[in-house]
Amino acid sequence: MPARRLPPLLALAVAAACSRGVDSTCTSTTTSTLASGPGVHDHTPHHGGVVGMAGDLHLEALAAPDGRVRVWLSDFWRRPLPATSATGTVTLELAQGDRRLPLAAAGDTLEANGPALDGSEVTAHFALSVGGKAVEMDFVLLAGAGGAGAAGVPVHGCVALAARPGAARAPHCTLDFAHPVTVVAATPGGALALVAAVDLGVSAWRLPAGQLALAFAPPPPFVVPGPEGLQPHPESANDMAVSPDGGEAVVALEGRLLRYTIRTGGLARELAAPRGVVRSVAWSPDGATLLVTAFYDASAHLVRAEDGHELGRFPVEREGAGVAFAPDGKQVAVGSELGSVALYPIGADTPSHVIAAPPGPASVLLFVSGLLLGGGNDGALRVFDPGSGALVAEGPPGTGITRLAAAPGGHLVASAHNDGSVRVSALPRATVVATLAWHTRQVLGLAWAGPVLVSGDTAGHVALWEVGDLVAER
Known part of the structure; x- marks a missing residue:
């Protein structure tokens, strides 16, 4: 069994996409009920996306049916990080082949625009540099309403x-x-x-x-x-x-x-x-x-x-x-x-x-x-x-x-x-x-x-x- 003195334990890798934490137009809304800050353990979506953790960073990713993909960055305590502190790409696995897209700062998020998403979900690989630190994570994102996505797990299966x-x-x-x-x-x-x-x-x-x-x-x-x-x-x-x-x-x-x-x-x-x-x-x-x-x-x-x-x-x-x-x-x-x-x-x-x-x-x-x-x-x-x-x-x-x-x-x-x-x-x-x-x-x-x-x-x-x-x- 794990060691006796365990730190706080939490399941985090998944959240619902688009239909959970968004309005009827798929505009993101905040679902967390606590203010960010030291002591707060929060892995819920703040923008209607899917939340994953890479080291002491949180990534929240969201895909829309029109092909727009966004990712928000926050620290361990879910304090937002400026989008301008990061650069990178997102690679979408599409029926017609992988599509690598550049991410650009757009307000408080990094954003990329790809082709319209035909399926109900898409696998997305984010490769970022955040404050000079390399961060990579795979997501399964839902392009439509309903269901749940996943972050950080082996998305390609066994x-x-x-x-x-x-x-x-x-x-x-x-x-x-x-x-x-x-x-x-x-x-x-x-x-x-x-x-x-x-x-x-x-x-x-x-x-x-x-x-x-x-x-x-x-x-x-x-x-x-x-x-x-x-x-x-x-x-x-x-x-x-x-x-x-x-x-x-x-x-x-x-x-x-x-x-x-x-x-x-x-x-x-x-x-x-x-x-x-x-x-x-x-x-x-x-x-x-x-x-x-x-x-x-x-x-x-x-x-x-x-x-x-x-x-x-x-x-x-x-x-x-x-x-x-x-x-x-x-x-x-x-x-x-x-x-x-x-x-x-x-x-x-x-x-x-x-x-x-x-x-x-x-x-x-x-x-x-x-x-x-x-x-x-x-x-x-x-x-x-x-x-x-x-x-x-x-x-x-x-x-x-x-x-x-x-x-x-x-x-x-x-x-x-x-x-x-x-x-x-x-x-x-x-x-x-x-x-x-x-x-x-x-x-x-x-x-x-x-x-x-x-x-x-x-x-x-x-x-x-x-x-x-x-x-x-x-």
């Missing part, structure tokens, strides 16, 4: 790797976000993978092709008080949970719980959240509740998925870490910072069992096939009987486990590791049946989506693995 006869199993294609990937989730049935990357928010990708479907809208702006709020810092999601019906996702950002509609990428609601930086979140099988932990908080919180209203708490040693619901929703597992795992009946005040564990946080928990799985800092996958808390099996040691993901059918589980490897183990004995070695950095994102396993690392690489043969063998 790139196939060259086949190497006789080589070990390799991803069938990869996505390069160029920013650390912190969480990967999948919708039930495996149609979409949701990827969270530092400073790029959450984007949804169609599987198995790995093509961009949409990206989640930025949350409302907020103010971080005190000295911490005055320090620019990278921002990322810390955890994510998908509803059982696949319609919604909850994203943990700083001390915020944000519920999104996956079909549109729109923010459905910001939920009440425990105090502190949210660490882990799980969605109950009936879709009614969430189980949430926060750093430096000695309890897991059971809250309503509708609004975040707290329904109960499950105390653990020192500080809550990983969380998981049993498939029937009648039992929860809550890991502690000290490594133990408490098993609670859903309505109980005290645990039925407390599982002792090796030193290190119990951050990675998963119920599957009537078993409770835990991943430790020693790299061993441990299998427990959730009825008694007894250890059933233990896999071989390795580098620390950061995520677990169960295959369809529940006979296999994948574990992501600090050394960049991904192990596939057979249950219930935790026998390693395959090791996927392609990543060179820590893997923090992992999701099993039908016959595809999706892994993401801190170098910004996401790999799509075709592992249907492994599932079929079980």
